[in-house]
Amino acid sequence: MAETPPTDFGRKKIFTTGEAAQVCKVSQQTIIRCFDSGRLTGFRVPGSKFRRIPREELIRFMNANDIPLDLIEGGTKRILCVDDDPEILELLGDILGDDARFEIESCGTGYDAGLLTASFKPNLILLDYKLPDINGNEVCKRIRSTDELNGIKVVFISGVIDRAEADRLIDAGADGFIKKPFDVSNLMDTVEGLLGMESRTRDNGVSH
DSSP states (O other), X not given: OOOOOOOOXXXXXXXXXXXXXXXXXSOHHHHHHHXXXXXXXXXXXXXXXXXXXXXHHHHHHHHHTTOOOHHHHOSSEEEEEEOSOHHHHHHHHHHHHTSTTEEEEEESSHHHHHHHHHHHOOSEEEEESBOSSSBHHHHHHHHHTSGGGTTOEEEEEXXXXXXXXXXXXXXXXXXXXXXXXXXXXXXXXXXXXXXXXXXXOOOOOOBO
């Protein structure tokens, strides 16, 4: 008898208690107790006793209880590219968007970065330091001060700051820094390393 393939929870928005139990690797009764006690919130299906849990709430619960997000994240990693230079966004889209392991969103302001961070829930943000409405370090601070977003990896990309300033950004909560013009191999090594992914063979020495 063939094995049932594992459920892909990567794009699921609403979870049953059974699905939440599978994602959290606990019993369904544990999830029901947490729901009924208010530790895990959601809603009941009208006209029934069935409990339903929104994705954002399940992620919050998992983060609060140090439960790995592997199953709920699905097979792809989400990357948000933030830069006010359309050519840089196009380049990052070409490099990362052609890789089936990644789902890409992009924007050009700190305000839009905040909105997309909340809705897109990226695993990693490639963040320009100098944005037209706010410095990237302020975006990073806001992410680090929000519990449900604190696990997002943040990598600054800039051509206007030196190594000492980059080190200060990392001390302030950034996970890495890439200087423009950047080397594609270095970019991919940084992204794959922070996301815990295996490296793929590619050409070296190409800068953009």
